[in-house]
Amino acid sequence: MFRNYVVIAFRNLWKHRLFSFINIFGLASGMMVCLLALIDIKGAFDYGNFHPHSDRTYRILTDVTSSDNQMAAFASTPLPLANVLKREYGFVEKTARVIRDYAEFTVDQKKLGDYYCAVDPDFFTVLGYKLAAGQPATEPNTAVLTPQTAERFFGLANPIGKVIHTKEYGSIAITGVFQTLPTRSHLHFGLVLSMPTLSTENRKRQQTDWKQYTSGYTYVLLKEGAPADQFEKILPTIAARATKDIRFGSEKGYTFRAQSLTSLSPSHESLMMGTWEQTWGKLATEMAVGLVTLLLAVFNYVNLTLARSLSRAREVGIRKVSGAVRWQLMAQFMAESVMLSVFALGVAYLLLMLIEPMPFVQQWLIGGVELSTSLWVVFVGFSMATGLLAGFVPARVLSGFRPAQVLRSQTGLKVFKGITLRKSLIVAQFAIALIAMIALLSMARQQNYMATADYGFRSEGILNIPLNTVPYQRLANELNRIPGVDRVSATSELFGSHGGEYRKVRRQKTGGDSTAVFITAIDQHFVANMDLTLLAGQNLPEMTTDTSGEGSPGRFVLVNEEAVNAFRMGNPREVVGQTFWLNDSTEVQIAGVVKNFRFTTFNWAIKPLVLSYQPKQFRYVNVRIADGAPEATLANVQSVWKRLNPHQPFAGEWYGDFLYKRHSHEDDVNFMGLLTALAFSIACLGLLGMVTYTTETRVKEVGIRKVMGAQVRQIIWLLSWDFVKLLLIAGGIALPLGYLAGMAFLINFAYHVSIGFETLGGCIGLLLALGGLTIGFRTYRAALSNPADSLRSE
Incomplete structure (x- = not known):
């Protein structure tokens, strides 16, 4: 059967x-x-399938209670926790701490940035990351590279024994290379440093400070047979003991709990300081x-x-x-x-x-x-x-x-009030497809807006060049000699991206209110080069910089209007000349106030910004190219770069191209466009099938009407009108729902496009066009049929 x-x-x-x-x-x-x-x-x-003993390995989470009794779960913990667990509890076999960060490494006169993890020696055994060659990094100033980072740093040469350099930690020797890391891992990094490498005073203080619960991650391997319940019971006790004498600012306190590696992914909760699970x-x-x-x-x-x-x-x-x-x-x-x-x-x-x-x-x-x-x-x-x-x-x-x-x-077959099930499904199909199209078009317009909008600073004709190891002043002197170069400036951060260093500053050296600001290092030519507007005061004063690019940090800074509001210092003119503290030892004076401009992503409203002269932090030069022959000028700039730094390829990029790549997200939009196209193609094919079947069942009716004198356009309208009504109903349902779907995405941005007629009208127009072509194709063919063929059997 x-x-x-x-x-x-x-x-x-x-x-x-x-x-x-x-x-x-x-x-x-x-x-x-x-x-x-x-x-x-x-x-x-x-x-985490590659982790050995994942059933008895745990990551410690920190549940923080804010002053208004709001609870937030953090994947990170204070760093002293690991030593306490290993020292005081016999059922703990091993512990491993992980600090995740980003740094720039100098390799053979090349400056390359990458994410790194600083780890304890037991990291390699607790989490089971295996090496393809060499030894784990356990001694001070040692590191292990991933295969991809090893090739990026040293090409095909054997990296073991070679040395890389950082400003913060000095020289670091490479002791090993990992096997190819699993793609499905909750930790992503390019290299691993030994924990003793983090030897600066700030890093040492971080490793003993119970107040900093966002410092790093703590992993614990229990001994075989050790009850997990017993381990989980001791964690709140440790937290209570550690926080007994701590005076928090905006928090009431925190407690700890354990998360087994077997339940790490998929995650049941959204964690602050989360990893890649x-x-x-x-x-x-x-x-x-x-x-x-x-x-x-x-x-x-x-x-x-x-x-x-x-x-x-x-x-x-x-x-x-x-x-x-x-x-x-x-x-x-x-x-x-x-x-x-x-x-x-x-x-x-x-x-x-x-x-x-x-x-x-x-x-x-x-x-x-x-x-x-x-x-x-x-x-x-x-x-x-x-x-x-x-x-x-x-x-x-x-x-x-x-x-x-x-x-x-x-x-x-009736669903309700004479509307057939088939018609209801056609309406549902096109309504869903139209909602997806409105949401996608809203996303694409927002991405394009962020990629091409006026940020308030000059991006046209500006060429950004990463400095790497080239001294800024030497490069600037050479570039200023090139015909077609109007001006050269330096900065530590490209505006329109992350915004730079984010930290708190104070009006008084000790005590008083603190204000969180973005701090970017610039030189005295930056304001004029980027067409920033000074509302009060004056630009940064001329500073002497030697040919190596070094120089003393300036005590004068520029702030934006939002910083004036955040400092509560009055209007821009009243702010000029006032002082505040960048840290415990650096007092600066406000030289001028610049007009607000968008220096971060459009997700955020404009934040307080401090522009200071700190030549050691310069990472990019901004070359302003004159109108006329930019190709010839660019070629001269490349030749200067090759002469000063023959070991590195030229990595200059036009500012407009940088902003477009940073914000357009073309890959994401293309994939979402593919899904929307599939939805519309499915709906149109279904409509084509329905129209085809309907015209086939009404072929004799069409023949009789043509014999009675009906014109082609009348027959097309007769056969099409019922389906056109379905498209209009689908549009009426989808427009408000699509508007809500688009706004649900746009509301995440402080500055976003609107959803108006250009979006809704364009989408409904495309719907009617696609549906109309689908309907018209079949009905036109039916209307042209010969009545003699359709009525012959009669």
């Missing part, structure tokens, strides 16, 4: 090839998105997007199957008269649906292979996950479940027909 069902199902699919193609492509598109989500979900459970919220969102896309395809299947209900109803009537019972008929229709779904799985895999190279897919979804046998079993089971889901409603409806109903053609 099953073989008979399969044969009949295949014949039906082949007989109605257009409808079969629409259903297979639609289901394949939805399945492809779901497969991406399933792969990422599988990968989320793979996090997956969260249930992200996975649920991915799966929801996939299921919505698949639901659109299921709507198509239900739609097209019910559209052919009259012909299938006659088949049902004959089978029932021959003695078939309802469950047998349902089994036949379900087998047809499952077969179609299995075909769709094959197409979905091919689509998956096509989009796999996309950067967004590799970075956020399937990077590092292999398609194992167990995952393929899940895929096949998912496709069969999809087929059963898609076929259940048509199977139940069609198998319920009575022969008497078939003879009277009473097979209309």
